């Protein structure tokens with residue numbers, strides 16, 4: 001499963017990093033994905049981060 005952050009939508013709130021710091025980090029006011037594809041053991045957490053993004057900037061594909 002591969003995750004993407006829409007850089008134009010992200011507001012740098014750091015919610016994704018708070019939920020799943022293994023995959024998301026927000027170094028310069030924009031979130032980036034640290035590891036793609038996301039290992040199976042972290043997928044549920046990454047999906048929770050996607051769900052928790054207030055501006056729906058995170059998406060994924062299989």
Ligand code: SF4
Pocket residue numbers: 005009010011012013014015016017024026030031052053054055056057058
């Ligand atoms: S939760 Fe969404 S808006 Fe907030 S930093 Fe992460 S990708 Fe950006």
